[in-house]
Amino acid sequence: MSERAIIVVGGGLAGLMATIRICELGHPVKLFSYVPVKRSHSVTAQGGINASINVLGEGDSPQIHFEETIVGSDFLANQPPAKGMCDDAPNIVYLLDRMGVPFNRTPEGNLDFRGFGGTLYHRTAFAGATTGQQLMYALDEQVRRYEAEGLVEKFEYWSMQNILKDSEGRCRGIAALNMPTMEVVAFRAPAVVMAVGGPGLVFGRTTNSMINTGSAVIRAFKSGARFANPEFVQVHPTAIAGLDKRRLISESVRAEGGRVWTYKDGKKWYFFEEMYPAYGNLVPRDIASKVIHDIVVNQGLGPDGGRYVYLDVSHIDDDVLRRKLSGVLEIYEKFMGEDPYHNPMKVYPAVHYSMGGLWIDYNQMTSVPGLYAVGECDYEYHGANRLGANSLLSCIYAGRIVGAPAVEYASQELPDIADSALAEVVGREEQAFEEVFASDGEENAYLIQDEMGEMMDRDVTIVRENATLDKVAAKLEDLDAQAARIGLRDKGRRMNAEAIFARELRDRLLYAKMIVKAARAREESRGAHYKPTFPKRNDDEWLKTTLVDYSAEELKISYEPVDISLLPLRERRYDVKH
Template structure:
């Protein structure tokens, strides 16, 4: 009898999906790769600045351990440490692998891989391919997957949408329900496992640096089927984007990594040509407030500083919410070699040449540290057992998640250039465990009753038929814009509980109005209207998760900034030691630690305000609403400390 070959369904054709598909094929598994759009247009192609790995080619003393520490610290100690450590130790091998695949990384004059600095670190750790690194990585992985496609191991279904998982009577995922976006056919696929590598959800905010396909619908479909959703409140606001009415276009952190300086005129409302403003009259606030890291503080720190300068201090350029990002001290040749792509984007959409005049930028919604809850298994030595079927599995057996769709690697704030690394790493790391999962199944998808698949198909067919019959007075696109405005106004950089409560009320109102949506097009061929309405339904649920999580998390951590709970911590004081102290007192042990009166007063306030300290927020769908509970974060290797970047 021929040996059975495993079959897996990978949803998403970005870096995580392609990396996983390639690795599964190396294990002789069959892959069906489902992509909402042509794979080469997956949102990973928009990543600009680079990918991190501590290779230390410049002799600075960098190492994977330091990369590990910087990542955990950058995420304000809210990431699971074994996973982060394993990722950072795998990073050099990933860079060399991509180099061998033909990625055109920038080189030094000697021919070595070149690296530049990104935020949250003092080392040149970011490998890059000009300012189009994501595109080069995506194309290289796509070539590898095409090779397996030619060999018959990969089947690509582009212009197809994931609707939901096929779950049997035992609660095990046996396949996926797929929507053909051209013909509107709804059908099912069977497989040993399904992976959601579907990217981020930033379109819930309406205007962001993300593509219109970054709506979180696939993750929300899993959530509505019972999967947990973790840390939804942690939304990264990128400090540098080009303001615009239609979209907020990213200005990569690589611009600051190459020496870009952020400043505003010291005089409020100063509308002079920026080149006419003398150095003494410029406020380089990141450099003055954070002299060690300067313009390369982590993104959450930079965004809050820009917000404070523009909104609270009223020093925005020309009185507007904008600051200058200045690269004019570099030569045109240098900028074209290292930043050509992004500077062309700026000139195209603003008409100003950033080689000659400073760019005008402001923070924008960019990334979600939160995502579907996934599991992992350590190897007992501080790293990950790559053969464990638990790795990246959601709370639904057989349903996995990877890339930005999951939550595990970035804590409460992602460091720049760690996103591309985490995407490729998760695909590489989880594949052996998925193969083991398929081998260990007592019942394979071929043996599951066809009624399970047909029931799932009929459920989704009925849902789309109902959507096409919707004939109310509400325009779904208007509702989407209003939903985004609610989040942009109340759940952005600065968060206050009264505003969060207001946002939740407004989201509930939008949810009620959603019932009166009108399906603007009811044809059956290449009709995006029913899909968008279904996605809007998902985005409303996601908006609730984000808002409820933010409302309940009464602390200031990473991208989640609540000024009311920004307690000024005394010097030389570690809250972690205080928690140990309380535990010893609880069990009648000798405390062995003395705290000054000021420290004790601080900790009383800390305890009253920070019930979620070092916890993961877990949202589960119950009776139409998200219920919240908390899980501990694995801090077994690095003791959490006050996060300072002075």
């Protein structure tokens, strides 16, 4: 394939949709993925995808979807892109339907819709409780079709190591690691689209997949791509604890009638329903997680003093549960060994999603010309808190709109980038691996990872205190120093998972520092960022996007205004109807 091909890094929903759009415009794509694309993290999304199609005649509209998205974001999302996304949502769901996604149906054969967090409308199209998987497969099939036509070349089990830049600072390709052979290769490209997902592993055990390493965006960040809003990290209210990870129990369980409760004064206490009569169990995630944390940690009201509350579907008809929720209830059954159809599930909040990411303009281009970002790794659309079922939408929407500008950008004539420039980047990456291979210190990268993850999860999620953040920042420096003294056990030059992990760990530590620094600086509470010392949203001083640049090995923070040109500011309330 020619060097005309645009490179897409990441084969989840955003990367696949970008690939489809670029191919549709007649342009070839080289698609790089850490795993075979069908195994990307998007497959774990359960609940559904939002689109105001108003099948049930409730008077829903894209405008209402937009307003609820902005209120849900606590007004930190730029409004025009969010509006674009909500307006396009019906087209996106119809497109997926045409691709053959087995969405659940009404008796008439129309798409069925369920409720979801932060809304009172039935706006969420769904395929059982494995919607992400079904959307992934539909896009994978379409990419496969272009692959059969010769427009797509896949590089699976390859990991992006860095971007290539020319003397003008434009992105001109990538350096990537073929993980099975451990060979670093540089690829020229007229444009690069990063669709590398979120940084789950920064928080250790989360609802994310093991491939959500947070590494690739940090490589781009260190090469000059600006970051935005890293402090906004979504904690999902309902997940189950596991030794290896936390497993999501979808918001759709509550949307289908699941009720959350614990005991108080010996009686069942349906606290969401009491505190938020209008939205009940479907308050947005930032609020729901904060309430559960308060009830369990501060009030000590977890059942039997345990670190959980109950999520109960035992009052719902078995047949309905099987038709609409079997995918998620099966996860509970298989991993907890208990029957969730007839017993309340034990759930607790877990880190789930990053609202922040690479800064982009309204064409999805990062601060590095020629480098685009789409999906969870971009910062657009969700502000300080993402509404459920808006992530599948934003991934696909971003992939959809990046195609045309990326192809147009790629069509310009630029002077050739010299072979020596490629060799230099490859040499740098190879050298970094050689240093890891030569390491014979006493530290174990996986244990440092555990320490970082547990600390970030404990101290930098639902509740943030400046004094604690200062301690975390200091500890991260220590861990970084420790990570420089690891002893590599596997010296093999084939699929060296340990060497790859050790390098990614350094990236994650930098990601963690960035989150902590931005969280420390923001002296207010907004969406998922909650500081008891500054308990209120402060629009006068903090209605602004956090920007982070990396220069001279320092993290430099600055701010830019949020585009609030379409919807006036208002108080965010869920105890009454909007």
